[in-house]
Amino acid sequence: MRYVKIAIAILIAIPLITIFYANRQIVELVILPETLESFIGLNALMGPVSVPLWGVAIGFLVLGLVLGFFWEWLREYKHRHEAVKGRQSKAELQAEVKKMKARENAGKDPVLVMVEETAPAR
Numbered sequence: 001m002r003y004v005k006i007a008i009a010i011l012i013a014i015p016l017i018t019i020f021y022a023n024r025q026i027v028e029l030v031i032l033p034e035t036l037e038s039f040i041g042l043n044a045l046m047g048p049v050s051v052p053l054w055g056v057a058i059g060f061l062v063l064g065l066v067l068g069f070f071w072e073w074l075r076e077y078k079h080r081h082e083a084v085k086g087r088q089s090k091a092e093l094q095a096e097v098k099k100m101k102a103r104e105n106a107g108k109d110p111v112l113v114m115v116e117e118t119a120p121a122r
Helices: 002-022 036-042 053-075 076-104 110-118
Strands: 026-029 049-052
Touching: 026 053, 036 053, 049 053, 053 076
Parallel strands: none
Antiparallel strands: 026 049
């Protein structure tokens, strides 16, 4: 299994390294194009940044993954909420059953109570 994992990693790494090597030219990133820059002025805060093109690709890939994970986490909130409510309800019902059994077995012999609790339900 270990060799299969290594082989898959190599099969993924070779095309990625090839793509990164082919896109190693430097590009300049700015917040806004020059036409909008004259009106707003955001590029003055953070001037153009020079990075390799593969760095831009990896950055947007990571950004997409993070946004996707966050979106999925928000979308699954209702399921997590229902699970918590179900666990709370289960705990409350178990406590209530325990109280009812204690009331029902109040004057009985403890040995007989244990035998009745372990007996299969009919």
